[in-house]
Amino acid sequence: MTDSTDFSAQLAALREQYAKRLVHTLDNLLSRVKGKGADIAPIILSELHADLHKLAGSGGTFGFFELSRQARILEVAVKVWLDDLSVLEAAQWEAWKNDLSALRQAFMTDAAFDASAGKALLVPPLLGQNEHVRVILIEDEALIAYELNKGLSQFGYEVSHCADFSAAEAEIRAGMPDVLVVDSMLPGQNPADSTEALPLLFERLGYRLPTVFLADRIDFPSRLAAARAGGGAFLTKSTDISTLAGRIEMLLREHDHAPYRVLIVDDDEVLAEHYRLTLKAAGMLAEKVCRPEETLAAMQSLNPDLLIIDLYMPDCNGADLALAIRYEDAWMSLPIIYLSAADDLDEQIKALSNGGDDFLTKPVSDARLVSTVQVRAARARKVSELMSQDSLTGLLKHSTIKDRLAIEIERAHRQGKVMAMAMVDLDNFKQVNDTWGHPMGDQVIKTLAHLLRQRLRRQDSIGRYGGEEFAVVLPECNAADAMRLLDDIRQRFAEMRFIHEGQSFGITLSAGVATSKQCTDAPGLLAAADAALYKAKDGGRNQVCQFCGY
Ligand SMILES: Nc1nc2c(ncn2[C@@H]2O[C@H](COP(=O)(O)OP(=O)(O)OP(=O)(O)O)[C@@H](O)[C@H]2O)c(=O)[nH]1
Structure with a gap:
């Protein structure tokens, strides 16, 4: 990306070009009215109006503020005469012509004062450049920091813990994080209230970062303070990790997007x-x-x-x-x-x-x-x-992931590359619903969606294929890499604990992998991945199988 110095130089060159053009425009305007009395032809008034309208609109953009302001006043007067020429009186016309001549002076004054000089262009920091999402956790209590660190790491986040804002600032300057997770109160710090410290940090850095505040409890004043500080999310410290991961992802999605x-x-x-x-x-x-x-x-x-x-x-x-x-x-x-x-x-x-x-x-x-x-x-x-998104998980809907699959397999064949796909299904999920209730089942589905999103690359696509079944499309990925990746996800998921009313439980997943080398089209690839998934289920679940033919 071109840096801000380049852009500033290009803008300065444009301003110079604009100023040169202005000299001609002003000459032109004045020559049109020179020696003309108040019986001026409507066509000339119309041309004057068009030129002044342009001047008024563009001048300010290049720092010619006074010129722009005066041109607007002149333009408005011409508009009145254009609507009804009979109201134009000789004295008014002469005064108007004097004001038109005064535009030259306004031009000189504006030209001498370069509003853009020394003004650095605001180039936003490039977020989303890290291979894994980097979280800086600002938390003074070691035990809470340990738990959060462990939980977020399970989702594939790379977490750096800092006990206060000055340590966090040094860490940010050493390498751009993707998101901040901040304890809203840091006793012993000045200011102790993080909703006050955060804007000061952003001011020193010269840019803002997506931030989640964590508080002991949430009341209206603290919620408002977090919003004023620009926090993207505000959660209690007792919030479970999968909800925290969900909010982090939501914030990342807002910031990490292809350029508009x-x-x-x-x-x-x-x-x-x-x-x-x-x-x-x-x-x-x-x-x-x-x-x-x-x-x-x-x-x-x-x-x-x-x-x-x-x-x-x-x-x-x-x-x-x-x-x-x-x-x-x-x-x-x-x-x-x-x-x-x-x-x-x-x-x-x-x-x-x-x-x-x-x-x-x-x-x-x-x-x-x-x-x-x-x-x-x-x-x-x-x-x-x-x-195009499924409302529970934010993943792609059934029809959209099928479209993606069709695009990617066609691309892989065209470019002579290999792509993989996986079908992922929760094991014995009915039991989760029956034992812990449907809302808890939804929580499990959302957690797997977060984990998949965290572990997969930007170019991968993930869809909710059915209730507790997910489809993953992996462009430029061979069978061995896909197997390794899915097995890592399987292991991480199996290690996660879900808490319901003080009781903890775990759940596993099975997956089937197939590649474009084995199939010619999307329906064929889907069927192959499905067959591999059923092999994994038949083999006892909690495993990933590769398609090896029917
Ligand atoms: N909570 C919740 N449950 C869902 C959702 N969609 C589907 N389900 C449930 O998922 C369960 C799927 O059950 P089955 O197809 O029998 O499979 P399973 O129990 O996971 O067993 P295996 O796949 O054979 O390991 C059913 O009980 C569905 O009601 C959902 O959006 N939320």
Whole structure:
């Protein structure tokens, strides 16, 4: 990834390009009105309006705030005359022309003050780079730390324990963790309340990390304090490990995602490039289109999570473009954010009714652009994820995992590689439900789902195939590696203890493994893995078997 110095240099170069263009724009504007009286032709007023609208919208983005502000005032006046030319009086016109000339002074003042100078771009830390999820546990009580460490390690987390915030800070600086698990009270520390210490730590680091707070008990004030400190989850210390692991995973899923893909449609190339660079610096995959007619082709190739459309483009109104895009079923739910001036109220209402989701008012600050896009894109991803996920476990639904399997086996054959799949089934699970109750059974299912997610790689897919049966798709994985992996999961799961009303019990699993070398298509591979699973069950359960033919 390009670093923030590179982005800052590219943005500075764009600002210079924009400033050069501004000189021409101002010359142009002034030459249009030079020597002209108040009987000015509507076509010229219309051109003036278009240019001033552009100036007002783009100036602030490049640090020309005063110029942008004054251009907006001039634009509003022209709009009034455009609507009713009879109200334009000679004195007003002369005053307006003077104000237009004053734009040059505003330009000089803004140009002398480079708002972007010395301003480092906010490049978020790269989370999710560790091979295993790294947890830093900040806990002063050794016994609790020991128990949490042991429990989380069983799920495959790599846990570092620190007794206080200063030790944790040194540990974070030595290597980026994926998540913090923090005791909400650390007596003897200053401040003792971790909801106060955490924001201070983030301030020193210059970035935030996903955090779970653990408290002795939860009341409303402590819950609120945790939320104010930006905690992603707040649990009691007596919470069982599988619930804690579930919350950690949920937080990781929020942060660890493929970069958001954003397409920007704006006829102003320099401005569009500024937005593109700003979003790229924030870790997104952004592309721009300056000719609206190229939008659909660019969407096909980028498959964006979100679209930003300039509302005011000379050849194509943004709202019309949005409607044209929505004719395609595939783009029906794609979030669209318009860029528009604050006072285009009628236009805004039309734009929303054409299927837009939000507005960004020009001039747009970099921070506002990034945060609006992040929030919208995250929401859109969440909705589409929820549609393909099983509600109890968060794993892929039956139909989705079957689709994944079909894609991966086809890919493996095409590329001449080997992929594996496994069917995993809980042993004698009916007894768990009968003895400990259905809710406890659900807890066991969720625990296995967490464990599978923790032990598998990012490119693997896991689905809840049936009630207590799971399907695992392992791209680029041979039979020996798949057997080793599944057997490790089997052992870890067998070692876990579940607690119900003070009583503890354990449960095992069986699994069947097959590879693409043995089958030509997805149904064949599923049947082979299933046959291997039944061999494991027949062989006495708590084992992993490989498919060796029917
Ligand atoms: N708690 C809970 N139980 C479920 C869920 N889905 C399926 N089950 C139960 O899982 C049990 C599966 O039982 P069986 O198919 O007989 O298999 P088993 O008892 O696991 O025995 P083997 O697979 O032969 O080792 C049934 O009792 C189902 O009611 C669920 O979402 N939650």
